[in-house]
Amino acid sequence: MEYRKLGTSDLSVSVVTFGAWAAGGWMWGGTERKNAVQAIRASYDLGVTSIDTAPIYGQGESEEIVGEAIKGLPRDKVQLLTKYGMRWDVAKGDFGFKSKDNSGKDIDIYKYAGRESIIKECEDSLRRLGTDYIDLYQIHWPDVTTSIEETMETVAQLIKEGKVRHAGVCNYNVAQMQEAEKYVNLVSNQVPYSMVKRDIEKDVVPYCLEHNKSILAYSPLERGLLTGKMKPGYQFGEGDHRANLYFFQDENLKRTNAFLQKIKPLADEKKASLSQLVIRWTVEQPGITIALVGARNAEQATQNAKALEVKLSPDEISFITEELNKLELVKPEKV
Template sequence: EAIKGIPRDKVQILTKYGMRWDLAKGDFGFKSRDNDGNPIDVYKYSGKESIIRECEASLKRLGTDYIDLYQMHWPDKTTPIEESMEAVLRLIEQGKVRQAGVSNYSVEQMQRAERVLKLAANQVPFSMINRGIEAELVPYCVQHKKAILGYSPMERGLLTGKIKPGHTFADGDHRANYRFFKGDTIEKTDAFLRKIKPLADDKGASLSQLVLRWTIDRPGITVALAGARNADQAIQNARAADIQLAAADIAFIDRQLDELELA
């Protein structure tokens, strides 16, 4: 609805496949609830026919003839990677998908996938305090010219500076059991954010915007996928691209991160 009236070639549509809650097949993912509040089991499933069925359904819902980037949501332990990629390759050959992508894939899994088709991107978690992909995945993607779409760049709200020591999560908030919200991590992260806030103020930016700008400036990071609850938040996130960070600014932030020791 939001892009009606805009020429299709001026918009890129990215969507995913491989999470089924209407079929008890594949690798069990997690329990959730549907739109009516009923409990459901969600499975990671990327069988060939399932992928093709999901694509046809997505095209119909989106009202478009093709998807620019079609990504596997999570690896499916029950389906060979080659089978999944063969399905996407068929969709590419039919003109229904332009580029193939994956999410949460290791280097080894990407290499297996590329025996079948060329991958354009890998969507993986990345933030100032969650940088594990820099060891192997980033160098591989840089060398082989693969885009990295970093999700959770704000670490589920922790890097906004709004979650302070002593914060109590509401019942049902999954963050209460997430590793970055346990122990003294909130306290240490808050102290780090207070150190870099003067830099954000100097740039006329919010902490969130500074964090996002640093993230997209990291080598190999193509996109920082930041969530937004409303239009204003989306606009504020986008304005992070307007911030200019000098080499000295980045070095300052990196020094503070080097001193930040999290469990």
């Protein structure tokens, strides 16, 4: 495994970080808790020491699973990344969307990052994770109803109290990052980034490179699209959010798979899977510090961790990028 520091901090994280959204089951058609715990443990055995979770994933279940998985491991050898600012238990802040919890009950999700909410969320996360500090605490989504000043000053207070080591954000644009930076030292921004979703290369990447902020790329495999395992006609299970995403329409599956077939000989030459090649390409892109990769069982987790054993030369990276630049997906028409 390789490790990189977040921003200007002393916090080293594994370049492949375990993303625990799917492990919490929510929006992924449920989860098997035992398998999720084994996936995290298998990752750790291969050097994946960093785990990214959030209270909203399974409404606390993902954090509890992470807490169970790290029990007995040396705490200073594990980096816990979690979030705040998405509430399903209070109707406050900016309404996000309607959803269902893991038992099928309707819930309303709010983006809310007010002072008292963050303090409560932090205590709840510490309890579920079974720890007394969080290595990286990130706002999950911008909350337009609360000033960034109030939010970030609260996190700065939690850092002073020793409950949080470092502050990060998720899904922030450059202006929001600049504002947040006035009140707390931001080390990172966690944003979606994959071969088929590269919008951040225009502004977020240059800003982060210039100001020494790390980018944590989530969904680098685009929720399974870039594994090459999904064929046209693929059927998603009940409660799986991917069923309605344009990436997974038959035409886009066809086009993506045609691109993947072009780079498959390189993966074969490296004795790697397509997923491993995609993960390695992702963390070689300018400004991308780590890739958050999910797994729901030990086998998937092991494959993800071993992506870092794949070595790519500058010419090989260029070849992949050139082929990728020819790929055009059918996007939904803007209303």
